[in-house]
Amino acid sequence: MYVAVKGGERAIDNAHAWLAEERRGDLNVAELSVAQIREQLALAVNRVMAEGSLYDPDLAALAIKQARGDMIEAIFLIRAYRTTLPRFGVSLPVKTEDMACDRRVSATFKDAPGGQILGPTFDYTHRLLDFALAAEGETPVVERGEARTEPTPHITEFLNKEGLIQTEVASEETPGDLTREPLELPANRPLRLQALTRGDEGFVLSMAYSTQRGYARNHAFVGELRIGKVAVEMEIPELGFAIEIGEIELTECETVNQFQGSKTEPPQFTRGYGLVFGQSERKSISMALVDRALRWKELGEDNLGAPAQDEEFVLYHSDNIQATGFLEHIKLPHYVDFQSELELIRKLRREAAENLAAGETSVQEAAE
Amino acid sequence: MTAENNRRTWMSLLAKAPAERLKALWQAYGADPAFHWLRTPEIGATMVRGRLGGTGAPFNLGEMTLTRCALQLESGEVGHGYVQGRDKQQAEVAALVDALMQGPAAEAVETAILTPLAAEMMAAKTTRAQKAAATKVDFFTMVRGED
Known part of the structure; x- marks a missing residue:
């Protein structure tokens, strides 16, 4: 029940002023600049970009500063800002095979x-x-070797040549976008991957870990993990051709999972896929494992009733902004709700006491 | 086609350029051509897509910020600026460079701005690739027992 209540404005203003002072901390300690956070807390910045679903290192660093290092609060700030931006378009799918790899194992x-x-x-x-x-x-001084100039091929492509791994059939189908339409189930794999890449790292990690411990059997090998920069291309309508509009750092993980075959598929290796903004290795591997577990239906596997196979459970609980919004709202005033609960419990107690009294009287009467 | 390819190349370079470097090179070039706005600089986002397994159907990965503008020089050339991030000045410089590259100043602009910018960005990329190469694992086999 919602009833408008006024009051507390002065307390709120004072609380926010104090928050600003506490955020700054001891004035004898130098203040952090946004650039320092961007450069020196880069992995925190990456997480805020990935889960905030907006690639902009300066904004993510600012959000971390404003949120006093509370990652979910920072992600919340980025999500809120994101909604104010007009969308100029969509990119062509990034070519991760052309990635300039900083890391590739x-x-x-x-x-x-x-x-x-x-x-x-x-x-x-x-x-x-x-x-x-x-x-x-x-x-330390960093050693240098001979720079690789040619692109680094995807490792799964080698297995693919022998036909030992399930192929990813290229298509140009327009994927659903859960930032535009509410998520409806059953979701297809593109939607699931969008939810997972912006999902809470801790949640996705735990779900992935559960599959390793036996809740949905799929023993995963990391076929490939690569981190580096890729160019982002977009068609510019007024020009009539595509240009590179920027460059982003990505972490890509492809798992190779053994698969005995099913009614519809031959015995072969199958894949799980993770792709995340920034250097986000743990998240990317986790995403690939959960992606693979959620594919049981399309691969004709059995539903073992494992949490990581439960699309509804995973997708509806992976978003930490939705989760924290609902969770934290219960600390806000619910005075009227609670008043009615209080009335109810008093009434029930009164009735119980009366019943008890009536019962005792009747027992007494029976005894006499 | 070559003209389109060239334009694609310089626009891509301007989009990815470090904002401060681009602005510094523009300032050093010292041009101040008269123009009017067709579209004033505006900050927005684009949805970045990936593919399932790197090669399959597309999916939405997340957005990135970008800034765009369009202008027309008094001499008539139309320049478009599309740059990564939220720097309106960078978008303006990018559009001016794009416009000038279509006119008689093309060679001078290329020499003063695009060539050094491309060289610096390539050098930065090469440095990272060199550092990555130094972390490449050389395997060797431990021989056990007698042969």
Whole structure:
């Protein structure tokens, strides 16, 4: 029940002023600039862009500053800003095979053409706190090798040549857009991938982990994981041709999953796919695993009743802005709702007490 | 076709250029051609698409910001600016460069702005590729036991 209530304006203004002061923190400590956040907290910026569903590192950095580092609040700010932007068009599908790879590894093929490129990874670090970072800011000299100029081919294409992996049939079908129309079920794979790429990293990670632990059997190999920049092309109507309108960093993960075959498909490897804004490796692998689990129907697999196979459960709970909006609203005033609950519980208690009293009287009467 | 290809190339370069560098090179070039707006700079977004498995059907990945404008020089050439991000000045410079590239100043603009910009962006790209190459794994096999 909603009833207009006035009051609290002064308290709200004062609370927001205090928030601004707390955000700034100790004035003896230098203030963070948006550029510092963009450059030095780049992976946080990437997460805000991916889940905020808007690629703009400066805006994401600003949102992180404004949100005091609360990632979901920052994502909320970006989502809200995004809705104010007119849409100029849609890009041509990005060509990830042309990616300038900073990193590219395969867990399935040691000698993949193009090689195993580790890139700037946390892998193989000892996860020991580096106290030198708390002191001075010197960075080591980075070694250089011979730059690869040719594009790096997708690893699954090699399996594809032998026909051992399910092919992704190219099409130019216009995909549904859940930022324009509400999500309806059953969703097709393009819609599922859109929901997953902007889904909460923690949620998608947990869903993916559940499939590894046995809730929906699909043992995944990371066929390929690549991170780097790709050009974004868009048709410009007034020009009549496409130009590159920018360049974005992406993380792409393709999993290779064993598949015994089904009534409709021969035994072959199948794929899970993850593609996420920025350097977002954990999210991208998670997305690929959940994508694969959700494909059970189209591959003719059994529904094992696992949470990660449940499209409705996954897609309706992956969005952290929807989730936090509904969750956090319960802390806002519900005085009238609660008043009626209070009335109800008092009434029930009164009735229960009367019944009890009446019962005792009748027992007494029976005894006499 | 070649003209279209060329225009595509320079517009793509201007769209991806670091805003500050483009503006600095424009300032150094020192031109201030008279023009009128056909469309004043406007910030918006485009939906970026990917493909299932990298090669299959398209899906919507998320949006990116971009800024566009269009102008006409007094000499008649129409320039379009489409740049990544939210810098209206960059879009204006991009449109001016696009317009000038269609007229008699093309060679001078190319030498002063496009060529150095392309070289710098290529150098930055090469540096990253070189650093990536240094992290390429060289496998060697551990020989065990007697042969």
